[in-house]
Amino acid sequence: MSEAHCAEIAFHEDRVWFRNSQQPETVLTFELPVWATFVAAAKAGALEAPPTGQL
Numbered sequence: 044m045s046e047a048h049c050a051e052i053a054f055h056e057d058r059v060w061f062r063n064s065q066q067p068e069t070v071l072t073f074e075l076p077v078w079a080t081f082v083a084a085a086k087a088g089a090l091e092a093p094p095t096g097q098l
Contacts, residue, residue: 049064059078061071073081084090 051062053060059073
């Protein structure tokens with residue numbers, strides 16, 4: 044069995060569904076404008092990872 048971690052994203056009507064393949068029972072949903080803002084921020088480099096060992 045693979046131990047890869049995958050983000051799974053699905054678009055349905057006016058929502059985006061997001062889950063971690065390692066925890067498929069937990070699904071986050073976002074409205075499309077919220078998702079678009081998140082993606083734009085990520086592409087612009089506006090999101091930084093926390094320092095190592097901190098969440």
